Amino acid sequence: MSHVLAAVAWPYANGPRHIGHVSGFGVPADVFSRYMRMAGHDVLMVSGTDEHGTPIQVQADSEGVTPRELADRYNRVIVEDLHGLGLSYDLFTRTTTGNHYQVVQDLFDGLYRNGYIVAKTTLGAISPSTGRTLPDRYIEGTCPICGYGSARGDQCDNCGNQLDPEQLINPRSRINGETPEFVETEHFFLDLPAVAEALAAWLDTRDGWRPNVLRFSRNLLDDLQPRAITRDLEWGVPIPLDGWRDRTDKRIYVWFDAVIGYLSASIEWARRTGDPSAWKKWWSADGEGKDAAAYYFMGKDNIVFHSVIWPAILLGYSGQGSRGGSPGDLGTLNLPTEVVSSEFLTMEGRKFSSSRQVVIYVRDFLERYDADALRYFIAVAGPESQDTDFTWAEFLRRNNDELVAGWGNLVNRSISMAAKNFGEIPAAGSLTPEDEALLAVAKAGFGTVGGLIEKSRQKQAIGEAMRVVAEANKYLSEQAPWKLKDEADKPRMGTILHVALQVVSDANTMLTPFLPHSAQKVHELLGGTGVHAPMPSIEVVSDLDGGPSYPVLTGDYTVGARWESVPIEAGRALATPKPVFKKLDPSIVEEELGRLG
DSSP: OOOEEEOOOEEEEOOOOHHHHHHHTTHHHHHHHHHHTTTTOOOEEEEEEEEOOHHHHHHHHHHHHOHHHHHHHHHHHHHHHEEEEEOOSSEEEEETTTHHHHHHHHHHHHHHHOEEEEEEEEEEEEEETOOOOOOOEEEEEEEEOOOOOTTTTTTTTTTTOOOGGGGGGEEEEETTTOOEEEEEEEEEEEEGGGHHHHHHHHHHTTTTOOOHHHHHHHHHGOOOEEOOOSSSOOOOOOOOOOTTTTTTTTTEEHHHHHHHHHHHHHHHHHHHTTTTTTTHHHHTTTTTTTTEEEEEEEEEGHIIIIIHHHHHHHHHHHHHTTTOOOOOOOOSSSOOOEEEEEOEEEETBOOOOOTTTTTHHHHHHHHHHHHHHHHHHHHSOOSSSSSSSOOOOHHHIIIIIIIIIIIIHHHHHHHHHHHHHBHHHHOOOOHHHHHHHHHHHHHHHHHHHHHHHHHHOOHHHHHHHHHHOOOOHHHHHHHHGGOOOOOHHHHHHHHHHHHHHHHHHHHHHHHHTOOOHHHHHHHHHTOOOOOSSSOOEEEEEEEESSOOOEEEEEEOOOSSSOSSOOOOOOTTTTOOOOOSSSSOOTTTHHHHHHHOO
């Protein structure tokens, strides 16, 4: 059994998350994690809410609350939403814990000792009207490299290059539109050029990545510059150096502390299990975790942080850049095995925009529709390798024509016929070539579907699982067991239904990572007992280092189905099934479009 880390992007706690967010990080990571557990791997799936930085400070000021109060509010909202989707986190925590502060400061110390963090005097942007520091992300202007008119002060989303705000042409504040003033200020920088050679050598070994991710990452290496990791602000992790740690006007930049969250969450999980060193099975490159694999899930706007900056932090901390050095107290740490980046989901042809009401939040969606209906849409039509548009008409079609008329129909009619005619799973007699062919298709599906999930080709994987469903529906239509009404024909009817129910069971197992809520229902309709698809739970925990309590997502995922065909048990009682999926009325399209701005 191998150890597999599923490191899931950290949603920012300044508001509820919409379905575009979870299509990029949440559902793909959960599908992967559920499959890998079912296949026998020891999975650790971690993340949490990203809670530092100026956006939260600015929003909290505008609402008359503290940043912590704002983060507390949206931390709970996000935890509840991800719970509603059934995302099977071993630990979904937050970045405002004492544990996270300690781990961030430990990595800062290790990088600083090895010479990969350096102090520099630079220009900082100040608001002329308030005298307060303007963070890079709150400054816009024209990119000096590609000419894009809405580049941010830290990065151009058009060409992907790192920027400093003073480089922008015609810079302006996103808060009030004024032109910022630039004054000298001292900050600490991550010396990315000092690890560029090590990064390039590592990226050259990443042949299995999605081509767009690898190409983008390699291009970034051409012009790596030192990147600021501290900022003039009050809300963040203190800088752990003499003369700096007690300052209230300087903090570690949010992007630096957020990527370290994968490690800090793993350490927090281990501490909560009673085995504080257990995290090393997934992280220690020179110990028991040296053969572990780490998969990072996020949207494409976060590629640079996971394929370049986070590996640079890990390499520098482990002393593997051009400056040398020795590993910090946590030892040599594993680099990502794969960075699994999704493209963007748009909505009815437009970018998601909360201010323009072009949005549907996860919570609102789950109040009206089943979680598995959304999970299915994301899996089969989501932005896996290219931008994808969510439309209500397409959601309706996918739900009614595929989930209900395809998978739901197979489950309902096969179990209904068996319950009506036998009251139980009938025994199989001698098998015909048609029977054996369908059973072979189903058994072969485990290798095909599983192999595609392992390669992060989830859209193709669920397509293969649904192909098994289509073959079973075709088999039932051709064999027409309902026509076998004579008593002499009953054994053949029983054989047909036994074969159909075996394929229902197999297909249900293959669809479990994608549709865990309905998979549990189908398991029970087949007469199964116990947990088939384990679900996360919300627990309120105490901060391990004395801070306030907070909710986390966690769960016991050692139970549930395995990734294999399990022979169904003839004689197991069956009841007339209830529909697994809800057919949606076409009127929802007009209703939902009416809610959009």
